[in-house]
Amino acid sequence: MTSVDTDRTITLTVNGVPREATVPVRRLLSDALRHDLGLTGTHVGCEHGVCGACTVLVDGDPVRSCLLLAVQVDGHEVTTVEGLAREDNRGGQVLHPVQEAFRECHALQCGFCTPGFLTTIAAGLEKRDNAAELTEEEVDDMVGGNLCRCTGYANIKKAVHHANAAMRDGAR
Numbered sequence: 001m002t003s004v005d006t007d008r009t010i011t012l013t014v015n016g017v018p019r020e021a022t023v024p025v026r027r028l029l030s031d032a033l034r035h036d037l038g039l040t041g042t043h044v045g046c047e048h049g050v051c052g053a054c055t056v057l058v059d060g061d062p063v064r065s066c067l068l069l070a071v072q073v074d075g076h077e078v079t080t081v082e083g084l085a086r087e088d089n090r091g092g093q094v095l096h097p098v099q100e101a102f103r104e105c106h107a108l109q110c111g112f113c114t115p116g117f118l119t120t121i122a123a124g125l126e127k128r129d130n131a132a133e134l135t136e137e138e139v140d141d142m143v144g145g146n147l148c149r150c151t152g153y154a155n156i157k158k159a160v161h162h163a164n165a166a167m168r169d170g171a172r
């Protein structure tokens with residue numbers, strides 16, 4: 001009789017902190033983040049990769065954490081919504097420009113979809129040339145893969161422009 005490996009210890013860097021967890025081999029990354037690592041900012045909506053609420057960054061790229069097994073990120077870097085803000089060296093945090101823009105532009109209502117939007121937009125803005133003019137097509141691409149049932153997207157798109165301007169002016 002062969003032994004079935006049902007649990008595996010994974011080591012990953014989450015929001016800049018090395019972490020280790022022993023997880024069932026079939027545990028989704030979203031569940032590992034929420035239940036094993038206590039990072040409840042990642043929301044699980046549709047569990048089919050459609051809504052985008054569970055989006056996190058793996059090695060800087062947005063991924064649907066409800067479609068990825070935790071063991072697949074062993075050895076990788078994961079950034080959740082909790083990891084977007086940075087330390088202010090006074091015991092507090094400074095919001096990421098996208099987080100600040102969402103606040104300034106009233107780009108959220110119930111907030112359920114917000115973590116996925118924040119991580120997706122942050123990655124999109126950080127990867128582009130801030131000197132280039134931000135087009136509406138780019139904005140549509142950044143927000144188009146995430147579903148929001150409350151805002152109608154107008155303020156979310158406004159927040160993308162606001163964050164881009166802040167990042168261009170050196171806010172990050």
